[in-house]
Amino acid sequence: MGTLCHGAPLAPSQRGTTSARSSRMRLHRRIIAFAWRNAAMMVAIGPLASCQRAPASTEGRSASALADSSGGEVLFDEMGTDARGIPRYTRREFSSGERKLLRTAFGVDEPEGLYLSDSSDAALVKFDTKAKRCRACYVDSYRVGFLSLRLPRETWEDFEQKMRGKSASDFSPSARTLQRSLDGLDPEARAAFAALIDAGRHAGFRLSIVETYRSPEREALLFALGNGRTHTATSMHSYGRAVDIAVGDGRWERAATRREWVRFRKFVLAHGSGRFHIIGTADRTWDWAHVELESPALGLHSIDEALAFAARCTSDSARTHAPTSAQLGGAAIDPCVFVPAVPDDHAGIPQPH
Numbered sequence: 001m002g003t004l005c006h007g008a009p010l011a012p013s014q015r016g017t018t019s020a021r022s023s024r025m026r027l028h029r030r031i032i033a034f035a036w037r038n039a040a041m042m043v044a045i046g047p048l049a050s051c052q053r054a055p056a057s058t059e060g061r062s063a064s065a066l067a068d069s070s071g072g073e074v075l076f077d078e079m080g081t082d083a084r085g086i087p088r089y090t091r092r093e094f095s096s097g098e099r100k101l102l103r104t105a106f107g108v109d110e111p112e113g114l115y116l117s118d119s120s121d122a123a124l125v126k127f128d129t130k131a132k133r134c135r136a137c138y139v140d141s142y143r144v145g146f147l148s149l150r151l152p153r154e155t156w157e158d159f160e161q162k163m164r165g166k167s168a169s170d171f172s173p174s175a176r177t178l179q180r181s182l183d184g185l186d187p188e189a190r191a192a193f194a195a196l197i198d199a200g201r202h203a204g205f206r207l208s209i210v211e212t213y214r215s216p217e218r219e220a221l222l223f224a225l226g227n228g229r230t231h232t233a234t235s236m237h238s239y240g241r242a243v244d245i246a247v248g249d250g251r252w253e254r255a256a257t258r259r260e261w262v263r264f265r266k267f268v269l270a271h272g273s274g275r276f277h278i279i280g281t282a283d284r285t286w287d288w289a290h291v292e293l294e295s296p297a298l299g300l301h302s303i304d305e306a307l308a309f310a311a312r313c314t315s316d317s318a319r320t321h322a323p324t325s326a327q328l329g330g331a332a333i334d335p336c337v338f339v340p341a342v343p344d345d346h347a348g349i350p351q352p353h
């Protein structure tokens, strides 16, 4: 997996040298996340008055920062979402050079929209083009460095603009085709999902596979057509690491089906040593069917890591030596994008439209 993920931010040898610092950072993050959640529960905080992001204030920053044991700084606001499920957008101050780097590498125009997906070790750096201000306010979120139809150097705002008003006929027929076979998955995920579904059926759940691999183009089609099917153009489906699984008759709006589905979602979370993730909680979600398998080799796990990766992937030598990939139909791989480990005939080619 590591070798297939061209964009892996650190080589294994580099990981070794930073592992002690990383575990200290993670421990701090857990402690601070815990403290923050408790504080957030005690203080009834109303929703933000507007959709605008809170400006990065020096006062807030120093109040929310602790020195970590290696001399670095851990910020409250870089640790996942708060008790209301609202991302803690970073309050880090970015230099103009860093802003340029993030824009060039990842299409991130306003880095104030960056945050970590959660407070776990598997948390990924994500970007919202608009600030989310309540639990049920769904905003479009993108995993930084993930494959999509966004062109190299195009901002996410420009991508959204491009997608607005598109209809199904603007996409190729293959993007309108739904894949239900586990064969299109990343081989590691294929085995894990087969085992999960087998175990679930053994436990008495009536399960059906709704969708497995999804090309970046299909992901963009669902995004463009809306209807709440997806709120992102960067999906684990495009990495062959997500499967939509329906329970019973698949009608989550029916109380009996929903009860069974909640039971299955708890089963999923308990299975596979916590590597399977769902959207929302077991009993509260806008996407009942979605299950994904995490991969430490995919994505960026801190803003510092994203900046270091951006500096490398935008260098002249990274661009010059960008390999081509059979998975991408012979196209050059954007050095700032993680490449999926899915079988060749299932990998989508991100093409401009």
Ligand SMILES: [Zn+2]
Residues within 6 Å of the ligand: 237, 242, 243, 244, 289, 290, 291
């Ligand atoms: Zn899904």
